[in-house]
Amino acid sequence: MNQEFSTDLIQALNKVAILTVTDLQGHIIFANEQFCHLSGYSQEELLGAKHSIVNSGTHTKEFFSVMWKTVATGNVWFGEVCNRAKDGHLYWLQATIFPIFDQETHKIRNYAAIRFDITEKKNYEKILKRRASDYLAAIETTDGFCQIENNGNFLEVSDSYCHITGYSRQELLSMNISDMDATDNIDERTENLNCIIRGDGRTFEMMRRRKDNSIWAAEITATRSTTDNNSIFVFLHDVTERKEMEKRNEDLRHQLNHIQKLDSIGRLTAGLAHDFNNILASILGYTEMSQIISDDLLDDEIKTDLKQNLEQVEIAGKRAAELVSKMLTYCRQSTEKKIHEISPRPTPEVIEEVLKMLRVGLTETISIELDVSDKAPNILIDSIELHQVLTNLLVNARDAIGIVGGGTIKIRLTTIMIDSSNCLCDACLTVLQGGFIQLSISDNGSGISKEMISQVFDPFFTTKDVGEGTGLGLSVVSGIVHQSRGHILIDSELGVGTTFKLLFPIVVP
Ligand SMILES: Nc1ncnc2c1ncn2[C@@H]1O[C@H](COP(=O)(O)OP(=O)(O)O)[C@@H](O)[C@H]1O
Numbered sequence: 072m073n074q075e076f077s078t079d080l081i082q083a084l085n086k087v088a089i090l091t092v093t094d095l096q097g098h099i100i101f102a103n104e105q106f107c108h109l110s111g112y113s114q115e116e117l118l119g120a121k122h123s124i125v126n127s128g129t130h131t132k133e134f135f136s137v138m139w140k141t142v143a144t145g146n147v148w149f150g151e152v153c154n155r156a157k158d159g160h161l162y163w164l165q166a167t168i169f170p171i172f173d174q175e176t177h178k179i180r181n182y183a184a185i186r187f188d189i190t191e192k193k194n195y196e197k198i199l200k201r202r203a204s205d206y207l208a209a210i211e212t213t214d215g216f217c218q219i220e221n222n223g224n225f226l227e228v229s230d231s232y233c234h235i236t237g238y239s240r241q242e243l244l245s246m247n248i249s250d251m252d253a254t255d256n257i258d259e260r261t262e263n264l265n266c267i268i269r270g271d272g273r274t275f276e277m278m279r280r281r282k283d284n285s286i287w288a289a290e291i292t293a294t295r296s297t298t299d300n301n302s303i304f305v306f307l308h309d310v311t312e313r314k315e316m317e318k319r320n321e322d323l324r325h326q327l328n329h330i331q332k333l334d335s336i337g338r339l340t341a342g343l344a345h346d347f348n349n350i351l352a353s354i355l356g357y358t359e360m361s362q363i364i365s366d367d368l369l370d371d372e373i374k375t376d377l378k379q380n381l382e383q384v385e386i387a388g389k390r391a392a393e394l395v396s397k398m399l400t401y402c403r404q405s406t407e408k409k410i411h412e413i414s415p416r417p418t419p420e421v422i423e424e425v426l427k428m429l430r431v432g433l434t435e436t437i438s439i440e441l442d443v444s445d446k447a448p449n450i451l452i453d454s455i456e457l458h459q460v461l462t463n464l465l466v467n468a469r470d471a472i473g474i475v476g477g478g479t480i481k482i483r484l485t486t487i488m489i490d491s492s493n494c495l496c497d498a499c500l501t502v503l504q505g506g507f508i509q510l511s512i513s514d515n516g517s518g519i520s521k522e523m524i525s526q527v528f529d530p531f532f533t534t535k536d537v538g539e540g541t542g543l544g545l546s547v548v549s550g551i552v553h554q555s556r557g558h559i560l561i562d563s564e565l566g567v568g569t570t571f572k573l574l575f576p577i578v579v580p
């Protein structure tokens with residue numbers, strides 16, 4: 072090479088690189104300005120010193136032995152080396168070390184090194200690595216993270232995502248995100264997938280299905296990758312518990328509204344019933360007096376007519392009084408009876424008694440099946456009230472069967488166990504769990520629609536014609552059952568039939 076060029080080159084190199092030459096034992100015999108600048112040592116300190124003066128202790132013995140072996144056998148060594156400056160701080164170099172041969176003997180005379188400062192690059196790498204691991208840690212704290220292609224196929228999934236879906240990473244990487252959509256409706260599925268793929272950073276809720284088919288509610292935020300427009304990052308958050316809480320609160324609000332409504336109807340009814348009773352007392356009183364006076368009438372024909380009419384007034388008045396008494400029973404439901412006020416009798420005995428009475432009024436097209444074992448438990452309930460409850464339910468069952476022609480009413484007394492936590496009393500919406508004595512009355516009559524079940528306990532709710540139904544039967548039943556610390560479940564299907572299950576606490580004798 073032209074002498075002028077090589078001098079220029081060395082000068083340029085001098086400005087950007089560390090140049091050193093050592094003897095075969097590693098003593099420095101040349102060190103340029105850059106080396107002094109970076110290491111903090113002066114030329115005097117460096118010259119004659121062993122190169123290990125800048126050893127940082129970062130690398131292993133093995134590392135240096137490979138390096139020396141490479142150059143000692145006439146080869147060039149490339150690598151990254153960490154050195155320590157005089158003031159103790161560390162710096163990184165990209166080093167090229169090579170042997171210099173004696174032109175005559177062709178033996179290695181010296182070793183030379185060209186090194187570039189890469190401290191900044193190494194620090195940046197360190198920051199990037201730390202950031203990457205921070206991101207990974209942050210991602211793992213979400214309930215699920217995945218990266219998908221534009222068509223919804225998975226590109227990457229976090230461990231947490233595998234955990235929440237129940238699928239392995241391997242399985243997920245051959246699946247599509249819409250495979251886990253809880254809906255089977257194709258249009259809805261497509262709409263949901265589009266929502267995710269849009270990746271506009273908006274958060275929305277979706278029901279998802281796990282591998283074991285269980286359903287969970289996810290809050291999903293999807294954003295498009297800024298570096299690669301063909302992929303979308305999806306963050307999922309499990310909000311199942313929050314949704315259940317919201318549902319529970321909604322039920323409670325509903326329950327409270329219902330109680331308030333019943334309370335106000337109760338007050339109104341109590342007032343009306345009271346006034347009514349007074350009026351009825353007066354009607355029945357005057358009827359009785361008129362009956363006595365009519366005895367003295369001379370004209371037999373008029374006397375008979377009048378007597379018959381007054382008898383009808385008396386019958387109607389007494390029926391009205393019965394209705395008022397039902398209203399009052401309903402109103403009393405908030406004042407819980409004390410245990411000592413109750414006069415309970417063996418439950419099977421009361422059931423038999425009610426049936427005996429009712430059989431007379433039932434048409435031949437209705438049969439009754441009774442399933443009460445000898446060991447049937449007794450319900451702690453006032454026997455007169457149990458009478459009233461059974462009568463109401465059996466009359467309702469009869470009416471429901473009457474609509475469809477003939478049928479069967481089944482009465483069962485058993486003990487049951489409720490394990491699930493989502494069984495609610497149909498009248499008061501209390502969660503029912505554990506053991507209960509169950510008295511059930513089933514019919515294969517007209518059935519009750521789902522929407523109507525929430526209404527049947529409302530006082531004055533009836534689907535029967537005027538004069539046939541008062542709409543007070545079930546509100547009286549509910550009042551009495553709840554007074555006896557019981558609850559009610561209704562299983563019903565339109566056109567198939569209805570079962571009223573009365574659940575009472577198991578009484579320890
Ligand atoms: N076993 C049953 N099958 C079908 N519907 C029923 C049954 N029991 C009650 N119902 C419905 O609930 C309503 C309310 O019943 P209830 O309070 O006893 O009042 P009522 O019998 O006077 O109508 C009934 O009108 C009827 O629509």
Ligand SMILES: [Mg+2]
Nearest residue numbers: 463467544545
């Ligand atoms: Mg009724």
